Amino acid sequence: MEQTYIKNIRHHPCDKQKGEKQMSWSSLQKTFFALILLAILVLGVHNTWTMSNLTSTVYTMQSTIDNLNSMLGNYTQRLEGYLTIAGSTTVLPIIQTCANLFMQENPGVVISVSGGGSGHGISAVSAGYINIGMSSKNLTTEQITDPDPDLQPVAIALDSVAIIVHPTNGFVDDLTLEEVEMIFNGTITDWSHFGGSGEIHVYTREAGSGTLECFEKFFMKHSDITGAASEKTSNGEMKATIASDPAGIGFLSVGYIDETVNPLKIDGVEPTVANIKTGAYKIKRWLFLITKGPPTKIEQAFIDFVLSSQGQEIVEQQGYLPLEWFQ
Numbered sequence: 001m002e003q004t005y006i007k008n009i010r011h012h013p014c015d016k017q018k019g020e021k022q023m024s025w026s027s028l029q030k031t032f033f034a035l036i037l038l039a040i041l042v043l044g045v046h047n048t049w050t051m052s053n054l055t056s057t058v059y060t061m062q063s064t065i066d067n068l069n070s071m072l073g074n075y076t077q078r079l080e081g082y083l084t085i086a087g088s089t090t091v092l093p094i095i096q097t098c099a100n101l102f103m104q105e106n107p108g109v110v111i112s113v114s115g116g117g118s119g120h121g122i123s124a125v126s127a128g129y130i131n132i133g134m135s136s137k138n139l140t141t142e143q144i145t146d147p148d149p150d151l152q153p154v155a156i157a158l159d160s161v162a163i164i165v166h167p168t169n170g171f172v173d174d175l176t177l178e179e180v181e182m183i184f185n186g187t188i189t190d191w192s193h194f195g196g197s198g199e200i201h202v203y204t205r206e207a208g209s210g211t212l213e214c215f216e217k218f219f220m221k222h223s224d225i226t227g228a229a230s231e232k233t234s235n236g237e238m239k240a241t242i243a244s245d246p247a248g249i250g251f252l253s254v255g256y257i258d259e260t261v262n263p264l265k266i267d268g269v270e271p272t273v274a275n276i277k278t279g280a281y282k283i284k285r286w287l288f289l290i291t292k293g294p295p296t297k298i299e300q301a302f303i304d305f306v307l308s309s310q311g312q313e314i315v316e317q318q319g320y321l322p323l324e325w326f327q
Contacts (some may be wrong), residue, residue, distance in 0.1 A: 008067040015178055033306060049265045073081015080108035087134030088160055088210050089234040090253040091287050093318045095134060098306050101314075109298065113188055119208025125292050126151060131299055133290040136253070138212030152295070153288040156306050159320040160254045160284045161214045162263040162271035164239070166246040169195030180219045183249060184224030191247065202229040203241055203250035212286070215251045218283045255319040287320065 022257065081311035085095055092115050099111040116124070121133030123311040139153055163180055165172065171194040184186045184202055193200050204225050216225070232238040235256045242248045243260035251256075254271055257263050263271050275281035289306065292301055305311050311321040 007070060008081045012246075023067070046195055053226060057212045077303055078108055079106045079298055081110075083109065083111040083132065083298060083302060084130040085111065085132040085134060085289075086130050087290075088117050088118040088136040088287070089115040089236060090118075090136040090211055091134035091156075093255060093291075094157060094287070094315055094320060095289075095306070097314050097318065098302075098311050101310070102302055102305050106301075109302075111302070114176055117206060117208050117233070118210035120153070122290065123191060125290050128292060129298075132292065132302070135290055136285060137213045138286065138288075139290070148292070150293050151290050154291065154303055154307075155286045155323065156289055156303075157287045157312075157315040157323060158276070158284055158326060159287050160271055160276045160281060160321075161211055161218070161251050162257060163219075163249065163256050163266065164242050164252050164261040164263050164284075165249050166242060167260070167262045168246050169196075172264065173262070174268060176267055180266070181221070181223060182195060184225050184229065185223040186228060198247050198325045201245055201248040202226060203238060203248055204229040205238065205251075206231050206232055206233050211251065214283065214285045219251075230311060257319065273319065278320060284321075 007327055018119075037099075050221060059068075073163030083099075085099070092113065096113050098112050103109055103111055117136050118135040118245060120128075121135050122139065124130045125176075133151075135153065137146060139151055148157075163175060166268045169191075180190070183200060184204070186202075191200055230241075232241055232250070235253050238250050238252055239256050239258075239261055242250050252261065252263075254263070254273070254276070266283070269275055269281045271281050271283070276284055289303055289305075307316075307323070312324060316321045
């Protein structure tokens with residue numbers, strides 16, 4: 001799906017205002033010091049202060065100075081700016097949730113997150129239209145037509161791909177790798193092959209999809225997907241389609257699986273997080289955030305947030321596999 005992006009400006013337009021605010025803090029400090037010194041001189045002239053009074057005032061001044069410095073330090077470290085993130089619909093739920101929390105913790109930051117697929121995320125960040133690309137596929141010469149050597153991927157989680165059917169499909173709950181390939185290459189076209197009846201409706205993903213690439217890598221080792229397959233442009237669309245078609249079969253990121261679809265066993269193994277973690281279910285892939293060149297301060301801060309314990313907890317809550325499980 002084509003999307004148009006305005007060239008991203010990495011620096012927040014209120015940087016100048018930030019500098020002006022820093023100057024006002026400095027002026028406030030100087031004014032405070034001047035007032036205290038004036039008070040000491042006036043009271044000293046009228047002999048109303050003892051040495052004890054003076055000592056107490058000095059300590060109070062030092063404490064106030066420390067507090068002001070702490071406030072100023074916190075202010076100057078505050079993040080401000082815009083981030084645009086786009087790409088893989090597999091990575092999308094993780095990053096949408098992380099972005100919302102990151103903006104709550106950093107009110108000066110505005111983050112825009114959208115899908116479009118892994119291929120779109122890679123090309124958009126390479127062209128400089130976005131800050132960070134999301135991808136569910138590696139950056140290798142076999143996987144992208146024109147690799148950009150400046151792209152820097154960071155793994156943030158692991159995922160898997162499951163074969164899904166409608167919940168009312170009573171014909172099959174377990175397929176071999178070979179049977180999956182025969183269905184998707186058009187050799188098996190009717191549910192009667194599995195004791196049911198009716199034509200099998202095959203659904204696939206658009207070119208450039210990381211989920212499609214993972215599916216082809218593990219399931220289509222000897223043939224191509226049939227031209228009769230209907231193409232879907234996102235994990236969300238694939239799930240909605242299978243959920244509404246009792247004769248349908250497709251494939252989906254495990255992070256999207258819910259009660260509206262039925263994930264099938266492959267060679268007797270269910271595509272559960274536990275089985276993926278142990279390696280019993282062998283289909284898995286890395287999920288990435290990608291920048292063009294070294295990340296800027298704000299880009300690095302967001303990536304660090306996703307990699308933090310809080311971010312990795314979100315990964316697990318969304319149905320994906322945190323990095324720590326494989327370290």
